[in-house]
Amino acid sequence: xxxxxxxxxxxxxxxxxxxxxxxxxxxxxxxxxxxxxxxxxxxxxxxxxxxxxxxxxxxxxxxxxxxxxxxxxxxxxxxxxxxxxxxxxxxxxxxxxxxxxxxxxxxxxxxxxxxxxxxxxxxxxxxxxxxxxxxxxxxxxxxxxxxxxxxxxxxxxxxxxxxxxxxxxxxxxxxxxxxxxxxxxxxxxxxxxxxxxxxxxxxxxxxxxxxxxxxxxxxxxxxxxxxxxxxxxxxxxxxxxxxxxxxxxxxxxxxxxxxxxxxxxxxxxxxxxxxxxxxxxxxxxxxxxxxxxxxxxxxxxxxxxxxxxxxxxxxxxxxxxxxxxxxxxxxxxxxxxxxxxxxxxxxxxxxxxxxxxxxxxxxxxxxxxxxxxxxxxxxxxxxxxxxxxxxxxxxxxxxxxxxxxxxxxxxxxxxxxxxxxxxxxxxxxxxxxxxxxxxxxxxxxxxxxxxxxxxxxxxxxxxxxxxxxxxxxxxxxxxxxxxxxxxxxxxxxxxxxxxxxxxxxxxxxxxxxxxxxxxxxxxxxxxxxxxxxxxxxxxxxxxxxxxxxxxxxxxxxxxxxxxxxxxxxxxxxxxxxxxxxxxxxxxxxxxxxxxxxxxxxxxxxxxxxxxxxxxxxxxxxxxxxxxxxxxxxxxxxxxxxxxxxxxxxxxxxxxxxxxxxxxxxxxxxxxxxxxxxxxxxxxxxxxxxxxxxxxxxxxxxxxxxxxxxxxxxxxxxxxxxxx
Numbered sequence: 001x002x003x004x005x006x007x008x009x010x011x012x013x014x015x016x017x018x019x020x021x022x023x024x025x026x027x028x029x030x031x032x033x034x035x036x037x038x039x040x041x042x043x044x045x046x047x048x049x050x051x052x053x054x055x056x057x058x059x060x061x062x063x064x065x066x067x068x069x070x071x072x073x074x075x076x077x078x079x080x081x082x083x084x085x086x087x088x089x090x091x092x093x094x095x096x097x098x099x100x101x102x103x104x105x106x107x108x109x110x111x112x113x114x115x116x117x118x119x120x121x122x123x124x125x126x127x128x129x130x131x132x133x134x135x136x137x138x139x140x141x142x143x144x145x146x147x148x149x150x151x152x153x154x155x156x157x158x159x160x161x162x163x164x165x166x167x168x169x170x171x172x173x174x175x176x177x178x179x180x181x182x183x184x185x186x187x188x189x190x191x192x193x194x195x196x197x198x199x200x201x202x203x204x205x206x207x208x209x210x211x212x213x214x215x216x217x218x219x220x221x222x223x224x225x226x227x228x229x230x231x232x233x234x235x236x237x238x239x240x241x242x243x244x245x246x247x248x249x250x251x252x253x254x255x256x257x258x259x260x261x262x263x264x265x266x267x268x269x270x271x272x273x274x275x276x277x278x279x280x281x282x283x284x285x286x287x288x289x290x291x292x293x294x295x296x297x298x299x300x301x302x303x304x305x306x307x308x309x310x311x312x313x314x315x316x317x318x319x320x321x322x323x324x325x326x327x328x329x330x331x332x333x334x335x336x337x338x339x340x341x342x343x344x345x346x347x348x349x350x351x352x353x354x355x356x357x358x359x360x361x362x363x364x365x366x367x368x369x370x371x372x373x374x375x376x377x378x379x380x381x382x383x384x385x386x387x388x389x390x391x392x393x394x395x396x397x398x399x400x401x402x403x404x405x406x407x408x409x410x411x412x413x414x415x416x417x418x419x420x421x422x423x424x425x426x427x428x429x430x431x432x433x434x435x436x437x438x439x440x441x442x443x444x445x446x447x448x449x450x451x452x453x454x455x456x457x458x459x460x461x462x463x464x465x466x467x468x469x470x471x472x473x474x475x476x477x478x479x480x481x482x483x484x485x486x487x488x489x490x491x492x493x494x495x496x497x498x499x500x501x502x503x504x505x506x507x508x509x510x511x512x513x514x515x516x517x518x519x520x521x522x523x524x525x526x527x528x529x530x531x532x533x534x535x536x537x538x539x540x541x542x543x544x545x546x547x548x549x550x551x552x553x554x555x556x557x558x559x560x561x562x563x564x565x566x567x568x569x570x571x572x573x574x575x576x577x578x579x580x581x582x583x584x585x586x587x588x589x590x591x592x593x594x595x596x597x598x599x600x601x602x603x604x605x606x607x608x609x610x611x612x613x614x615x616x617x618x619x620x621x622x623x624x625x626x627x628x629x630x631x632x633x634x635x636x637x638x639x640x641x642x643x644x645x646x647x648x649x650x651x652x653x654x655x656x657x658x659x660x661x662x663x664x665x666x667x668x669x670x671x672x673x674x675x676x677x678x679x680x681x682x683x684x685x686x687x688x689x690x691x692x693x694x695x696x697x698x699x700x701x702x703x704x705x706x707x708x709x710x711x712x713x714x715x716x717x718x719x720x721x722x723x
Contacts, residue, residue, distance in 0.1 A: 004065070007093070008057045018044045022054045031502040032477075033484035034541045038561050041606030048481040067095055071102045078105060088172075096284075100172040113166035116159030119149050124156055125163035128268075131259035157264055164268040168249060169276035178245050178273070178281045186214040186240040186285055190225055195232030204228040214238065214285060219293035220658040223465050226290060238282040242273060249273050294466040296658065300687065301471065302478045304459035304656055307692030308408070309482040312625045313444040317373040318342075320366055321439025323409070323431050324378055324386035326350050332363070333435035334370045338492075339443055341425070342370050344432045349389040350382050360393045367402060374633070375402065376442040378409035378434070384668040391637045403633035405442060406664060408654060411449070411456035412437045420451055420496065442631070446486060451496045454479060459655055459692055476500075483545075485624055487559060490528075490546040491521045503541025508534050523551045525562055549621075554582060558616040567605050568613050574599065582620045591618065629695035638666035640705055647700040651712070653690050661690045663698055663712055671710035673698060678714050689714075 005023065009016040021042045025035050032055065036048045043051065072089055075081045085101065092098045108114075116125075124143050132139065140153035140160070150156050168174065190210045199205070207228055212221070228234035249269035254262055316337045323331040330349060334342040343366060347359035366372060375394075377387055387406065394402050415421050416433040425433050440448040449457065454475035455468070483500040490512075498509035511532045516522060525543050528534055534542075544561035551557065553565075560568050572578055575590040591614055600607040615622070632652050651663035654670050661678065662670035673696075678689045690696060701711040 004058065004061045008054060008061060011057055012050070012053055014046070014050065014054065015044065018046060019054055022046065022051055023058055026055055026058070029537060031541050033481060033502040033545065037484070037559070037612075038544060038563075038609075040608035040612070045608055048477075048485075052477060064093075064095055064098075068092065068098055071098055075102070075105050080105060097172075100175050103172070103175075104167070104170040111166060112159075112162040116162045119143075119145065119159055121150070121156060121159040122163060125160040125167075128157075128160055128261045128264055129164060129253065131254065131257050131265075132261055133258075134260060136261050136264060161264055161268040161271065164253065164265070165272040165276060168253060168269060168272040169280075171252065174245070174249060174252065174272075175277060175281065177248055178242075178277050179284070181242065181245055182214075182238065182240045182278070182281050182285055183288075184215060186238050186282075187211050188214050188217060188225065188289075189237050189239050190228070190234045193229070193232045193235045196234075198231065199228075199233045204233050207234055211239075214289060217289060218658055219296035222289050222293035223297060226293075227465055236286075238285060242278060245273050245277070246270060294470070297466050298471050298474045300656060300658065301459065302474050303687050304692045305454060305457060305475055306478050306482060307653075307656075307694070308457065308459055309446050309449060309479065310486075310625050310628055311445045311693040312628050312630055313446070313623075314374060314442050314631065317443060318370055319439040319442050320363070320370075320372045320375045321407075321435040321437070321442075322375060322377045322386060322390065323412070323435040323438055324350070324380060324382040325431065326382050327352060328431065329353070330359075330382070330386055331429075331431040331435040332366065333432060333439055334366055334372060335436060335439045335443065336370075337443070339440050339447075341436055344428060344435065346432075350385045356389060359389065360396070363390070363393050364396065367397070372402065374442065375404040376407045376439050377404055378412065378438045379406050380409050380412075388637050391635065394635060401635070403635055405631050405633060406666075407438050407441050408457075408459075409434070409438055409441075410459070411452035412441075414456040415452045418451075446482060446625070447494070447497055450479060450483065450500060451494070487545055487547050487623075490525075490548050491516065501542050501545050503538045504534075508538060522548055524548065524553050525556045526553075554580070554620075558582070558620040559622075560613055560616045564605070564609060564613060567603050567609070568617065570603055571599065571610070571613060572617070574602070582617055588618055628693060632664075632695060634666060640667060640703055640708065640710065643700050643703050643710065645700055645702065648716075649698050649700070649712075651696055651698050653692055653694045653696060656686050656690060656692060658685070661686050663696060665698065665710070665712070667710065669708055669710070671698070671700075671712040673712045673714055677701065677712070680715050 001023075005016050005019045008014070008019045012019075021039075021044075022035065025039060025042065026032075030039070032048050032051050035043060035051055036046065046054075068089060072081070072086065075085070088101055089098060092101065116122075121143060124140060127139060128136070136157060137153045140156040143156040144150055144152070150159065188211070190207045192208050196208070204224070207225060210225075217225075225234060225236055229236045246269065249272055250266055253265040253269050259265070318337060319335050321333045321335065323333075325331070329346040332343075332345040332347060334344075336342055345362055345366065347362050348355040349359040375390055377383060377390060383406065387404070390404050394404065412434045413430070415437050416430045421430075421433045421437075425436065428436070437448060437451075455471060480500050480502070483497065484502050488497055488501055495506070495509040495513050498504055498512055499506045501509075504512075508531065511534065512528070515527075515531050519527065522528070525546065525548060528539055528543065528546070529536075540563070544559060547558070548556040555562075555565050555568060572587075575587070575594070577587055577590065596607055596610060596614075600610040603610065605613075629652075632650060638649075649665045651665040651671070653661050654664045655662040658675075660672055660674040662672055664670050673690075675683055675686055678686060683689055696714060698712040698714055699716060701713045703710050
């Protein structure tokens with residue numbers, strides 16, 4: 001355990017003591033959000049991401065130790081273990097190194113070498129390896145068999161070479177050298193494949209004749225090449241000079257001595273390299289590149305999802321949601337500030353019907369009837385035409401200004417057709433449910449988006465090319481961390497939202513809903529203890545993340561954990577106040593005069609915990625999402641023809657990828673800010689500069705009206721429009 005913690009500490013640059021504490025807490029069944037929020041003294045204030053990194057590293061380390069024990073046991077059972085091999089196995093720090101050492105002892109499928117050994121040619125292979133002086137053909141003739149399995153001396157020599165080649169290919173030193181040569185100097189080369197004709201849109205055109213050093217390939221190019229290869233549009237190979245490997249293999253067999261077997265030993269060495277070692281190492285390289293690219297794609301998707309979930313809610317607003325369409329019409333749904341559905345309708349402002357007058361009357365009627373504050377328009381099919389219609393309609397509003405917002409509707413159709421949506425709105429059509437979802441996404445993005453499979457929310461790149469299980473786990477981790485960071489209203493949250501709270505499962509979330517329906521509402525966190533299957537351990541993990549406003553205990557409306565209520569009350573007593581002073585200026589004034597270290601010592605709690613208690617007392621209803629950029633409100637449509645080079649615009653980041661960021665500036669298609677145009681300095685990765693939901697200032701760099709593409713820059717390099 002001590003060695004594992006030390007290795008993890010070195011890998012992650014986290015103090016060994018912190019690693020040890022996190023592992024102990026995890027092994028006791030504590031959840032990552034709980035550890036990050038309520039065990040800061042033990043972890044040194046590590047956040048959820050770093051704790052998650054430790055957990056992953058610990059799982060990998062345990063897997064390594066388990067495999068080490070299995071290999072040692074299997075070699076010992078064969079009676080072939082020696083002190084030097086065991087030392088190397090115990091010192092190996094990667095599973096790959098252990099597998100290399102185990103290779104000569106591993107049971108394998110029938111090979112050419114095994115077939116030769118069955119013909120009795122192992123002695124001939126050993127004789128060749130002894131560097132004989134006598135003629136090889138003469139010795140090989142002794143191995144001709146009566147059953148004619150070995151009919152000629154050439155066949156005997158060939159079998160002996162197969163045995164020597166396989167033995168040599170199992171040499172860990174030689175494989176390590178091959179890895180260094182191929183991983184460091186290998187070049188990925190691509191050319192047209194048998195299905196090139198299927199690439200009618202020239203998606204892979206840049207890869208028809210492409211070469212790049214493997215270690216320099218960026219993740220999105222690796223995944224693009226993999227996809228092209230899988231579709232048969234590209235052929236992919238690895239080019240690397242193997243001269244050094246060949247020389248080393250020959251030296252291992254011949255040992256720089258003269259022998260009559262030199263020719264055959266050289267051929268065996270070349271066969272070991274070309275047929276057995278190089279293809280295997282090339283596969284390892286491709287696998288490692290793919291894993292690295294997949295990890296990056298998952299990381300980008302996860303961070304984009306985090307940004308999307310952390311978008312601020314439009315509180316206390318009545319929203320008109322619009323799901324655009326052509327033939328079937330635009331579905332409308334009005335939801336009140338609490339998200340309750342008030343009305344649904346359908347209009348036909350788009351082709352083929354284009355009943356714009358009737359559609360305009362309906363929209364204005366809904367706005368007036370329900371005192372609509374904002375209009376949310378989905379960004380899918382027909383969104384451009386619908387946006388234009390809505391903008392024209394809003395100009396007729398004389399008594400007040402109404403704005404609209406384009407909402408990313410990715411996954412809305414998935415939710416609308418789900419069992420959950422049918423249960424929530426059994427009498428609505430799929431498209432009408434989608435309009436409700438679009439409206440609610442503006443009101444509270446987090447509460448609505450948790451109803452959708454995270455993989456269906458299109459805020460990544462190549463997410464369909466990565467392992468689904470790993471992607472799902474990563475995205476679920478993101479949703480959990482965001483939900484628990486924001487906190488959940490126990491009396492209004494859906495089961496879909498509650499299931500992401502630390503310690504809760506779908507079953508306990510549904511049980512909470514049943515108890516809430518029976519009680520009418522929860523008045524205290526203590527009532528959670530009456531929920532079936534929600535025991536003391538689960539209560540400890542979830543209680544601090546569940547809020548109750550207007551309940552019997554004022555502290556239940558804060559992020560303070562019930563285990564710290566006594567400390568919170570004592571602290572309030574030391575400043576001469578009670579829980580009634582929450583969020584009041586008098587509390588802030590008195591706290592500002594305190595020596596926190598001394599106060600923490602008097603209360604027998606850690607200073608980080610005291611700081612969190614103080615923050616919760618001063619800002620009991622704090623929502624971290626409120627500190628993010630507010631969504632951009634629009635009143636009119638921007639056309640590509642309106643743009644000119646150097647034009648300054650405000651936009652919202654919709655997606656971040658390896659090569660830049662896509663920004664919504666009010667056009668049908670988002671503009672691209674290339675990584676080189678994100679800042680006036682070197683940017684290692686776009687995520688270091690921007691995130692999904694961020695409002696940024698951009699300047700138009702170029703406009704391609706034919707392809708509908710707009711290139712943007714976040715570097716001010718303005719020019720005046722042409723006259």
